[in-house]
Amino acid sequence: MDKYSHDVIVIGGGAAGLRAAIEAASKSPKLSVAIVSKVYPMRSHTVSAEGGAAAAIKPDDNFDLHAYDTIKGSDFLADQDAVELFVRLAPREIIRLEHWGCPWNRDQEGKIDVRWFGGMSVKRTIHAADKTGFYLLHTLFQTSLKYDNIVRYDEYFVTSIIVENNRFCGITALSLRDGAFHFLKGKAAIIATGGAGQIYKFTTNGAINTGDGMALAYRIGVPLKDMEFVQFHPTCLPGSGILISEAARGEGGYLLNNKYERFLKNYVPTKMELGPRDIISRAIVNEIRLGNGFKGKHGDYVALDLRHLGEEKIEEKLPQIRELAKTFVGIDPVNELIPVRPGQHYFMGGVHVDLNTSTPVAGLFAAGEASCVSINGANRLGSNSLPECLVFGAISGEHAAKFAIEHDYCNVAYENIQIEEKRIFDQLLKKESGIAPAEIKYKLKETMEEKVGILRNEKELLEACREVEKLKEMFKNVSAGDKTMIFNTDIVEILELDFMLDVAEAVAYSALYRKESRGAHYRTDYPERNDKEYLAHTLVYKTREKPQIDYLPVKITKWQPAERKY
């Protein structure tokens, strides 16, 4: 067991993690900042974000307008003080990225261009073609190379966070390269590990999005907030779940049913294709239930029509959509309809943090999709997540650096670390025989997809909770099929599955206890929003038995909850 120490440890190397690391490293060259990621940072899933980043930078826009769109989109569950902070800082972050070289699209005058996005009342989505996340991540990563006080631990899998007396002390990590187990001592840490889309069967998320950070925090007693709010993106390719960006509709694409009519006129007549994601996803599910979907080998779907945009516009604004459609379904959107259906996309919920991104544990912060400040409430508006990563990544970096300057390392009881080392090497690796993780993984995905999906009800949610419990029981019999030490991806899958089960438990229980419909959480048995009882954030705590649920009132500043109509 090796020992390293760093002032600030950033877990995760995506947009939020890199932004946090850069911010912390730039506070003082004396601070040593570590980025610990289970993949090379440029492989992080930010890379797949397509549409863009929202910020009020144009003269026809203002902070209140962006804030209200966000709050209305969130079905009034967002904390309004957080949203106000977010919209005020977002433009600065966008300009900062532009100064670092991010190739945002430009208008004819050479200024940053904006496009339409769902749920926004003006054009405010800054973009770089339809590969915004890719450009943003690579800009951040390449910029991070400038800082000599940033140390990267590439392909280190974090297995636990060590906390003593409610104070962060360090992390334990498995180096995939050589199979060595390390203890990284730190003064402060930032969880920026992204979402947990892998707990669903049909998801736009990559294989690495297994909710590691959420589960790490959950296990040390930090509550997870609003986990029942899972966003389903309306347009994903059937079969693979590859994301077809909302930008396609922002640039003027239509959604059609099998009668070739724009069916959204019956659901969101004023916004049509630019409605919020939760409503459009439910509309598509409903159309398919009514028998208005096209038949396909991966189930029924609706169609996305870009033909009227013309080849030139598609090439300029949506080149990746065209490439993806051609490669994965063999369709050229210039002349043909793209088949699409809703798929899991984003977790509005995450590690419970305050406005400074600090968790209840001293010295532990969280940012990005893994955290829940909450600006997204019950439904995130498209293109709010990239600026969220930047804004709250920067805030977390700043506060973690401050914490590290003001505090010293804490003393760790090494027995706790040895217990963790034993858990991995003796319990998982050395166990003679057991079941394969894939068996549990696919059952979990199936359960979440069917029972904690777009439309939910009491009976199915209860079944889901029981099923997850059963799978957790089964997990105790899992053993590694690969007993070697170097780049053992089998053990990684097992550790990830362990995290996924914890996150799935939090999602299912949170959903079970929220007996209303709000934003992305739609209960067929409680189809109305209930502000009297549930205008509050769900907090879910891990206990030895069932998870414990608590509620936290929503912070309201200027905008009283009103009916959400588009």
Add this chain to the structure above:
Amino acid sequence: MPETTFIIKRYNPEKGVFYTSEYKVPYESDTTILSGLIYIKDYLDRTLSFRYSCRMASCGSCGMVVNKKPTLVCRTLIESVKKPIYIEPLYNFPIIKDLVVDIDIFLDKLKFVKSYIIREKEEDLDKEYIVKPEQLDLIKHSSSCINCMLCYAACPVFGSDEEFIGPAALAILYRYLHDPRDQAKSERIKIASLKNSAYMCSMVGQCTVVCPKGVDPSFHIQRLKVISTLNNLFS
């Protein structure tokens, strides 16, 4: 469902030996090679190691050599390649295990070419730089690199001398050299003129052929040669 054979060249780092494994994989018209590998991992052989994540040709994790050609397996359909499918780890990199290679050397090169905007003085955050769309067009291709490392596998020059900065890093050098916001032109041209830089390229052109993102490193390197030659001639 039709079935095909995957022949995978593997490496056992603990024993230090190469060997091959064969697997029967069922597939449909839209099954990618990556799905085939995941099928093997889940149901046939849990000891097989390979990297993957986004499965939509963005993250660049799953570069391998398929039937002797460097390929991103997530965007390649089983149907579209010759069968049985022969898969090897990426050429020219140290092998860690099976299909996993060590690409740390590229990250050093990326740092070496100074892959970030350098300015004498940073502007205030309330002001954006003016960049015309046609200036942006100049770096459209070179900024699309996903660091998948296929070009390094396809480059015999890098293969015989790993001092060579290589296709992707040089394309990124070109990208920052042509970025209108950057103010370190002479520094960058100096890097392009080094012995292990653009001039080392013998214009094989395979980097461009294998690039899944249309970056065209071969073109960018030739331009770097011209730019640095002209610059050194007239200065």
Add this chain to the structure above:
Amino acid sequence: MEKKKIKEKVGYFKRPIYTFILIREFSSFIIALYGIYFLIKLYYFDFNLTSMYQYLFSGPLEVALSIVFLIFALIHGITWFSLLPKAQPIKVGSKTLNSSEMVVVWLLLSIILFFIVYYIWLY
């Protein structure tokens, strides 16, 4: 902990994409040989005895050699001109010529050059 790194040799003949490059580079050597061969032949050429055509293809060996040389010249020409748009892009208006258009330009220029040299030599 520093592990010994396992890296395979380049293996120019095991990897088809590298073998192809070797053939291309080798072809330039063959073309250089042809240049020498042609100059020697030219040195001994007597204009009064025979025509140039008969002299160059005077026997089966000469014909076979010429065919081999032609093949290598084609390999080198085609691969080189497919790379040329990268080395020296030619712009016509706002459009950059692609390799096949460049080959056409190259052929036209060669034919023009041939006739110029031919007529200068003739008169």
